[in-house]
Amino acid sequence: MSIETQKSWKRFDRRATLTRYLIGLISLAxxxxxxxxxxMDLQYFASAPAExxxxxxxxxxxxxxxxxxxxxxxxxxxxxxxxxxxxAVILSIPxxxxxxxxxxxxxxxYALGKLIVTVTRSVHIIIWALIFVVMFGPGAFAGTVAxxxxxxxxxxxxxxxxxxxxxxxxxxxxxxxxxxxxxxMIYGIFPQIMPAVVGLSVYRWDIxxxxxxxxxxxxxxxxxxxxxxxxxxxxxxxxxxxxxxxxLVVFASEGISAYARAKxx
Amino acid sequence: MLEVTNLRKVYPTxxxxxxxxxxxxxxxEIVSMIGPSGAGKSTFIRCINRLTEPTEGEVTLDGQELxxxxxxDLRKVRRDIGMVFQxxxxxxxxxxxxxxxxxxxxxxxxxxxxxxxxxxxxxxxxFEILETVGLGGMENKRADELSxxxxxRVGIARAVIQEPKILLADEPTSSLDPDTSHAVMDLLTDxxxxxxxxxxxxxxxxxxxxxxxxxxxxxxxxxxVFDGKTTALDDHAKDVIYRGAVPETATQVGATTRxxxxxxxxxxxxxxxxxxxxxxxxxx
Numbered sequence: 001m002s003i004e005t006q007k008s009w010k011r012f013d014r015r016a017t018l019t020r021y022l023i024g025l026i027s028l029a030x031x032x033x034x035x036x037x038x039x040m041d042l043q044y045f046a047s048a049p050a051e052x053x054x055x056x057x058x059x060x061x062x063x064x065x066x067x068x069x070x071x072x073x074x075x076x077x078x079x080x081x082x083x084x085x086x087x088a089v090i091l092s093i094p095x096x097x098x099x100x101x102x103x104x105x106x107x108x109x110y111a112l113g114k115l116i117v118t119v120t121r122s123v124h125i126i127i128w129a130l131i132f133v134v135m136f137g138p139g140a141f142a143g144t145v146a147x148x149x150x151x152x153x154x155x156x157x158x159x160x161x162x163x164x165x166x167x168x169x170x171x172x173x174x175x176x177x178x179x180x181x182x183x184x185m186i187y188g189i190f191p192q193i194m195p196a197v198v199g200l201s202v203y204r205w206d207i208x209x210x211x212x213x214x215x216x217x218x219x220x221x222x223x224x225x226x227x228x229x230x231x232x233x234x235x236x237x238x239x240x241x242x243x244x245x246x247x248l249v250v251f252a253s254e255g256i257s258a259y260a261r262a263k264x265x
Numbered sequence: 266m267l268e269v270t271n272l273r274k275v276y277p278t279x280x281x282x283x284x285x286x287x288x289x290x291x292x293x294e295i296v297s298m299i300g301p302s303g304a305g306k307s308t309f310i311r312c313i314n315r316l317t318e319p320t321e322g323e324v325t326l327d328g329q330e331l332x333x334x335x336x337x338d339l340r341k342v343r344r345d346i347g348m349v350f351q352x353x354x355x356x357x358x359x360x361x362x363x364x365x366x367x368x369x370x371x372x373x374x375x376x377x378x379x380x381x382x383x384x385x386x387x388x389x390x391x392f393e394i395l396e397t398v399g400l401g402g403m404e405n406k407r408a409d410e411l412s413x414x415x416x417x418r419v420g421i422a423r424a425v426i427q428e429p430k431i432l433l434a435d436e437p438t439s440s441l442d443p444d445t446s447h448a449v450m451d452l453l454t455d456x457x458x459x460x461x462x463x464x465x466x467x468x469x470x471x472x473x474x475x476x477x478x479x480x481x482x483x484x485x486x487x488x489x490v491f492d493g494k495t496t497a498l499d500d501h502a503k504d505v506i507y508r509g510a511v512p513e514t515a516t517q518v519g520a521t522t523r524x525x526x527x528x529x530x531x532x533x534x535x536x537x538x539x540x541x542x543x544x545x546x547x548x549x
Contacts, residue, residue, distance in 0.1 A: 173354035173420075176314055177427055178344035178371025183378045187367055191358040 055236065062241035070226055074245055077222035080140055080215065081208035081253075084147025088155055089201045091148070095156030096193075097185065100163035113160070120153030125211045129220040140221030147208050147215075155200055162196040163189060199261040206257035213246045266291040267313065267431050267463065272322035274308050282308040284487040285322065290431065293457045296465045297474035297495075300484035301507055306467040309484065310435050313465075314346045315339060327430055344371035347424030349453075351436035353416040355408040355423075362404040364419050365391045368426040387426070394422045398452060414445035421452055425460065432456065434466040438473065446470075450477045471503065485509050 012020065098104045099113035128150050132142035171188035179187060216224020223242060230238040267290040274283040282305040290296050298306050311317040313324055315331065324331045331342055347368070355364045369387045370378055377383065383391075395401055398418040408416060417437060424432055434453060438446035450466075454477055457464045468474045474481060474495075481498050483491030483506035490505050491498065504510040 167357070169350065169352060169354040170356045172316060173348070173350060173423075174356065174367050174370060176316060176343055176346070176348045177368045177423065178340050178342075179367070179378075180340065180370075180375060182375040183370045186375065186379050187359075187363075187370060188356055191356050194358065 059236040059240035061237065062244060063235070063237035064241065066238045066241060067245075070223060070242055070245055073216075073223045073226050074249060076140055077212045077215075077224075078209060078249065078253075080143045080147060080212040080222050081205055084144045084212070085151060085201060085205040085208050087144075087148040088151030088204065089197065092152045092155035092159060093197075095152060096159035096163055099156055099160035102168065103163055103185070103189065113156070117153040117157045117160075120149055120151075121157070122153075123150070125150045126214065126218055129215050129218045133219050138219035138221075143212060143215040143220030143222055146220055147212060150211070151204050151208060155204055158200055159193060159196060162193045166192040195264045198264045202257040202260040206253045209253040210250055213250075266325075266327060267465070268323075268325040269309075269313070270323040270325070272309070272312055272324065273320045274305070274312055274317065275320045282487055283312065283319070286484075286489050288482060288489060288492055290463045290465050292463060293461045294463050294479040295454055295457055295477055296463065296480045296482060297478035298465065298467050298482040298484060299469065299471055299474050299506060302469065304484040305487045306469075306484055307435055310348075310433050310465065310467050313433060314343055314348060316348075340371065344427055345430045347427045347429035347432040349417070349420050349424050349432065349434040349437045351439045353413070353420045353440075355416055355419055357407075357409040359408060360404065361395070361400060361406050361408060361411070361419050362388075362391060364408055365395060365404075365422045365426055368423040371427075391422070391426055394425050397425075398422050413441050414448060417441060417445075417449050418452065421449070421456070425456055428460075429462060431462055432460075432464040434464065436467050436469065438468065438470070446473060453477075 095113055095116050098109040099117055101110070104110040104113060125146055128146035129143055132145045132149075136142045136145065166189060170192065171184050174188040175184050212222045212224075213227070214224045216222045216226065217228050219225070223246060227239065227242045227246075230236075230242060269289070270287050272283055272286040273281070275281050286309060298309065300306050308317055312319040313331075315324075319332055322332065326342060326345065329342065331339065334342060356367065359367075363381060366381070366383050366387060369383055372387075373383060392401075392404070395404060398421055400415060400418050400422070403411075403415070408419060411419065417440075420437075432453070437453065438449055441449060450473060453464050453466065456462070466474075466478070475498060478495050481491060481493065481495050482489060483498075483502065485506050486509065490509075491502050493502075501510070
C-alpha cells in the first residue's frame with residue numbers, strides 16, 4: 001500500500017494541540033505560583049508521624065470520666081439541628097415556589113427567590129453563626145438561626161428544582177375543576193413534592209448535625225463549646241472523647257437519614 | 266347549552282389549529298369529535314374551559330360568555346365543566362377519595378382543602394359516585410396503585426361530582442385496551458342520561474365513536490368538515506374528515522336516529538364479563 005492511500009488521523013489539529021499544551025503550561029504556572037506564595041516547606045512531613053504518634057499518646061485513653069459532662073451539650077447539638085432544619089424547611093417551601101420557573105408569579109419574585117437561595121447558600125455556617133452571635137448573643141439560639149438560614153437556600157433550591165419536574169397535567173386537572181392557585185399548590189403540586197420534602201429534611205438534618213458540632217467554636221452553642229475549650233486547654237483525652245461522641249452521633253444520624261429516605265415514596 | 270361561535274386558535278408558532286369553529290352542544294346528547302391526529306380536536310376541547318386560551322371567537326355556556334371572563338369568574342365557570350383526560354391526570358400520590366373530592370375544590374376554602382375537610386354531603390356523594398363507577402370500597406387506595414381503567418373511572422368520578430353542566434372528554438379511551446374502552450364509553454353514556462348533561466368526547470377510533478355517539482363532529486386541519494347525526498356519517502364523510510376530500514352539502518338530520526343509538530347503547534351499557542365484545546385482554 002502506497003503512502004498516498006494511507007489515511008492519517010489526528011484527534012486534534014496542530015492549532016488545537018498547541019492550545020492544549022499552552023493551557024497545561026498555564027495551569028502548572030498557577031499551581032507553582034500559589035505554592036511559592038504560601039512558602040510551603042515539605043520538611044514538616046518528616047516530623048508529622050512523630051507528632052501524630054505523640055498526639056495519640058496524649059489523647060489515649062479517652063477521658064471517660066468527663067463523659068457525663070458532654071451528654072447535655074451533645075443533646076443540645078442535636079436539638080439545634082432539629083429546630084434549625086424544621087424552620088428552614090418550612091421557610092424554604094415558599095422560596096421553592098418562587099424559585100421554580102413554572103410556579104413563580106413573575107420575574108421579580110423569581111429574582112428574589114434566586115437571591116435568597118444564592119445569599120443563604122454562599123455564606124458559610126460559621127460566618128452566619130458569627131453574625132447571629134453578635135445579633136442575639138452567644139448560645140444555642142444564635143446557632144439554631146445560623147443553621148436555619150444556611151439551610152433555606154439549600155432546601156429552597158432543591159425543592160424548587162423538584163417543583164420544576166412535576167407532572168403539570170395533574171395540576172391542570174385540578175385547575176379544570178375550578179381550584180384556586182393556592183388549592184392547586186396544596187392539592188396538585190405539594191403531594192408530588194412530598195417525598196422530596198421528607199427526604200430533603202432528613203438529609204439536611206443529617207448535614208446540620210455535623211454543622212452544629214462546630215458552632216460552639218464561635219460561641220453559638222452545642223458540643224463545639226466543650227471541644228473548643230478542651231483543645232485550648234490541651235486536654236487531649238477530653239478532646240478524643242468528644243470527637244468519639246461526635247462520630248457516634250454523626251453515624252447515627254446518617255443511618256436514620258438513609259433509612260427515612262429509603263422508606264418514603 | 267354550549268355554544269361555540271367562530272372559535273379560532275393560533276399558536277405562538279404560527280400554527281392555526283382551529284380555523285373558526287361554530288357548533289352547539291345541548292340536551293343530553295353524546296357528541297363525538299373525530300378527526301386525524303393534529304386536526305385540532307384537543308385544542309378545541311381545551312379552548313372551551315380555557316386550559317388553552319382561544320385566539321378569537323366565543324364560547325357560551327348556558328348564556329354566559331367564557332372567553333373574556335376574569336381569572337376569578339373563569340374559575341367559577343370551570344366548576345360547571347367536568348373534564349376527563351386521556352392520561353387520567355389524577356394526583357397520583359393521593360387516595361382515590363381525595364382525587365374524587367378534588368372535583369369539589371371550587372366550593373371549599375384553601376384551609377379546608379389543606380385539611381381535606383369537605384362537607385359531609387360531598388363525601389356521601391363521593392361514595393355514591395364511586396359505587397356507580399364500579400370502584401366501591403376503593404376509596405383509600407392510592408391512585409398510583411390502580412389500573413388504567415380504574416384510574417379513568419376515578420377521573421370520571423372526579424368530573425361527575427362537580428355536578429357539571431357539560432362533560433368534556435379528551436381522548437378518554439386512547440390509553441386503554443378495547444374492552445376497557447367500551448366500559449368507559451358505557452359509563453360516559455350512562456352519565457349523560459342520569460345526570461342529564463351533554464357529553465363531548467374527542468375520540469380517534471371511528472367505530473367507537475359511531476357505536477356510542479348521537480352526533481358526530483368531524484375535524485380536518487382545524488376546520489369543522491362534518492356536523493351531523495351519526496347515521497349520516499357515510500364513507501364519503503369519513504373521506505372528507507380523514508383525507509380532506511371535498512365535502513358535499515353539510516349534513517343536517519332530524520332527531521330520529523337518536524333513539525336508535527340509545528337502543529344500541531342500552532345493550533352495551535350493562536356490559537358484564539359475558540358480553541360478546543369483551544376482548545382477550547381484560548385489564549380492568
